[in-house]
Amino acid sequence: MTISDSPFHDADVLRIGECTVTLSSREVQVPGARRLRRLTPKAVGVLRVLVRSNGRVVTRDELFAEVWPDTLPTNDVLTQAVTQLRKAFAGDDEAGTPYIETIAKTGYRLLVAVSAVSPVDPGAAEPLSAASGILPPLRDQPATSVATPGAIDAATIPADALLLAPVRPRRGWRRIRRWVLLGIGLAMLLALGVMGWMLMHRSTAPSAVDAAVENGTRVIGSPQRPYRLITASAGFQTYPTLSPDGSQVAYEASEEEGGGQIKVQTSGNAPARTLVERPDGAVDRFPNWSPDGREIAFARFFGDGRCEVLIASATGGNLRQATRCDGTELLSFDWTPDGRGLVFGSMVGVFAHRGIRVLDLASGRWQALPYAAHKDDFDYAPRISPDGRWLVFVRNPQVGDLWRMPAEGGPLEQLTDDAAEFRGWAWLGDSRQIVFGRRVDSEARLYQLDSESRTLRDLGLDDAQWPAVARSANLLAFVHRKAQFGLYKVPVNGPAGAQRLFASSSRDSQPMLAPDDRQLVFASDRSGSYALWWADLQHPSSLRPIEGLRPDTRQPPAWSTDSRHLLVLGRDDQGVPHVYEITPRDEQLRVLPVPVARPLQALYTDDPDRLLLIERGDDQRTRLSLYDRRNWQRLATLYGVSQARFDGEQKRVVFTHLGASGLWSVDASLSPASVQQLSADKPSRWRYRAWSVAGSGRVDYLDESATCSSGLLRIGSGAEAVSRCLDATRLSAGNGFSSSFDGNDVYVSLAVTDGADIGVMPLIEQPAEIFPAFVRSLKIKP
Structure with missing residues (x-):
């Protein structure tokens, strides 16, 4: 009509x-x-x-x-x-x-x-009420007068302003100043001319996209990727490390039965060789090339929980033990620049130590570095800069940031402020530039950070993580993993009857089932951009994206107990984080005015006037807080919480810690006296989001082992844990899943296609700055 x-x-x-x-x-x-x-x-x-x-x-x-x-x-x-x-x-x-x-x-x-609006008179006409006269009218705009060019209204000029001021005689010093200023101006013009000439005549290599078209008129091929993959076998090749000259790459390969072999090959596509043979039942991981290129340090994990850090000749053989460790996740170490020691991050288990230490290889003595750390902090992947001046590490890599301090310890500086999931980092060679991997939306990407100016640059590599840089060559290695994940409804007692939901060729993750066991939301890039999708499982055709929201990847959404609303973290167009409350069936979305600058997770409780928020405060500590949403008053706080779920059946909050593996619970009021541990070692730190609260106080945890890629461990309330193998070959996504209320089914994201290869590429050298000190002085700092 x-x-x-x-x-x-x-x-x-x-x-x-x-x-x-x-x-x-x-x-x-x-x-x-x-x-x-x-x-x-x-x-x-x-x-x-x-x-x-x-x-x-x-x-x-x-x-x-x-x-x-x-x-x-x-x-x-x-x-x-x-x-x-x-x-x-x-x-x-x-x-x-x-x-x-x-x-x-x-x-x-x-x-x-x-x-x-009239094209002559920009003042607005009488406004039309868009809702039957309910809206107030717009304010009248003042008329704009048009003046004749060059005309002066003498009536508006004070009479005394029309009098000419007496002309003072010129003095000699004024003439000198004029000539000095003229000379300075000419010198500046000459300098600008020289700079412009140098910039115009600077040779620039054509990009891969430009090189694919000849003179802009003829297609000569598809653009070449800036990198090449040097491994192409089945399975996973991870944790690369480069020899100082960049000619060889060592990495962990898991294509064989049992996995966990250290392989060495040239940075071309030559066949790989095994560094050292490992004992039966052992797994070798985390290779690290020494600064002189003669040795490779790595960790060996045994099935009984033992762990040791070993050093072997880069050609194989001459194996010796550096230290013992505990067979748990998040072990990290690197060589000191002189090659005489290893610097370790926080360690747990039998050989636990909070904070960063340096091990002298000749004497076997440990030296703990003095710096500030809280008891719930876990400091990971410490690396000393090539010039020996700085030490940079990741604090709490699950929701962490890069920090810097002097190499001998001392005051800390925070280099990033994203509370991101880090996937490895490395120095770029000049003790100022850093390259790191982090999870963004449905993938991991590499970024370059200037540690002095705090500026970031995307390196333009999709699905890239765990970077390594040659110490003496302009070469970067990284892990390239491009997996496709699909949503599955898996019967716990009959995993063979798993049913795929909403098939696509994209990555679907974080399936969150509503308490009514009918509505499901999940994150996906199936439309070409990362979004949150909703569906009524009884009507699959109802599947649609929730418009106006870019969800955060760190934590899954949370349903209200009545299955009507969702709490979701997301960012606006300017990248500012917000807590959104969504009514998905009615397509309504609004921003909650939470008094939190950096929210990490939001949860409903059984009281509609109370919400739980995991946040990071100005002191950079993570905490779980209970808020009264009527006036946003904070009622209680627990520090060091990495993820939480509300258990509506037992009126409690189940949570994980940043500084330790395991699972805890606390009552709905977050009373410290009610805190109790439910599991000592599950979930692990790295899989701290791979668990869900089911009915009757049960907790389901997704784990992986040598015999089962996606296993379900059911932790009962006061009962013995029960395990099931959901899929023997396919890995599950580690960033969230959900269970039906009766516990008969789990909704999980499983890999449809998966694998990881090692890629290498020359680093793109940044053009040298002309008069660098002058240019940096002109940069505007935020």
Whole structure:
């Protein structure tokens, strides 16, 4: 149905709310925004219909008939157009402005006043109320007068201003100053000319994309990747380390039965050799090349829990023990720059030590470095800079950041502030640049960090992690893992009957089942961008993304006890984290005004007025806090919590710690006296999100072993743990799953295709700065 009785039928410039829209150029000007926003033609078409509706509800069918005539569009195209309009009307410092209202299962309505803007008189006309006169009118704009160029209104100039001031005689020092300033100006112009000439004549190599097209007229091939894969066998090749000259790569290979062999090969595609033979039942991991290139240190883990750090000749043989360790996760060590010692991160188990230590290989003596650390901190992957000046490490790699201190210990500096999941890091050779891997959305990527300016650069490598850099060569090695994960409903007592849900060729993860055992949400990049998806399992065709939200990958969403609402962490267009409350069935979303700058997880309790938040405070410590959402008063706090789930059956909170493996519980009021340990070693630190609360106080944990890639360990309340093998060959995603209330089924993300290879690439040298001190002085620091 066409609406033609609108006063804005012929208007090209409209004032919509506080924004100005030019329909012919499809531009939106938002007060305070840094730039104009550009709409698509279909979004403009939807906006025209909403404006002409005079504030009434416009149904989806009307919008389809007006904007997409003679076609059969899907609901997604209309949803995308409305989403673009909402983003265009939002200010730079806002998560979204309520200009357009969604009427569930009906259509949309414009909520703000609309007025036509004259091209001569920019003052707005009498505004039209977008909701039957409910909205207040816009303020009248002052008329703009046009003055004749060069004309001066003498009436506006004070009389005494028209008198000429007496001319003072020139002095000699003024003439000297003028010549000095002229000389300085000429010198600056000459310097700028030299800099411009050098920049114009600087040779730049063509990019891979440019090299694929000859002179911009003829296609000569597809762009070459900036890296090449040197392994192509089945299984996983991980944790690479480069010889100092970059000619050889050592890594952990697990393609054989039992896995865990250290392989060495050239940085080309020559066949690999085994460094040393391992005993039966042992696993060799974490190879690390010495600074002189003669030796390789690595860790050997035994089935009975023993662990030792060994050093072998790079050619094989001459095996000797450096130290003993405990067979648990997150063991980390690196060579000192002089090759005389190993620097270790925090260790647990029998040989536990909180903090970073240096082991002298000749004497076997340990030296603990003096620096500040809390009891719930776990310091991982310490590495001393090539010049021996700095030591950088990752604090709490599950939700951590990079920190720096002097190599001999001392005051700490925080280099990043993301509470990210780190996947390895390395020095780039100049003791200033760092490359690190971290999980972003559904993949892991590599970033380059300048430790002085704190600036980041994406290296442009998809699915890359665990970087290593040659000490004396311009070469980078990394792990390339491109897995596809699908959602499965797996019967606990009959895993062979697993059923795949919502098949796609993308990565689906974090399936969260509602307490009604009917609704499911999960994260996926199946639409080309990372989003949260919702479906009613009884009606699979209901699957749809939740618009206006970019979910956070660190923690899964949490359902309310009545299965109506969700708490989800996400970021806005400026990267600011927020806690969102979603009513997925009605497609409603809002930002909660939580008094937390860096939220990590949000949970409902059985009291609708109380919420649980895991946050990181200004002291960089992680804590679980209970809030009264009526006034956002903090009622109680527990420190060192990495993840929590609310157990509605037993009215308790189950949680994991940053500084230790295992599982704990506390009552709903977070009373310290009620804290008790449920498991001593499960979950492990690295798989701290791979557990779920089922009915009757049970906790389900996804683990992996040499005989079962995805095993389920059911930890009962006061009962003996029961284990099941859900899938013997496929790994499960470690960032969240859920169980049905009766415990008969688990909803889990399993790898459909998986594997990891070693990639190598030359590092892209940054162009040298001309007059670097001068250039750095001109940089504006945030």
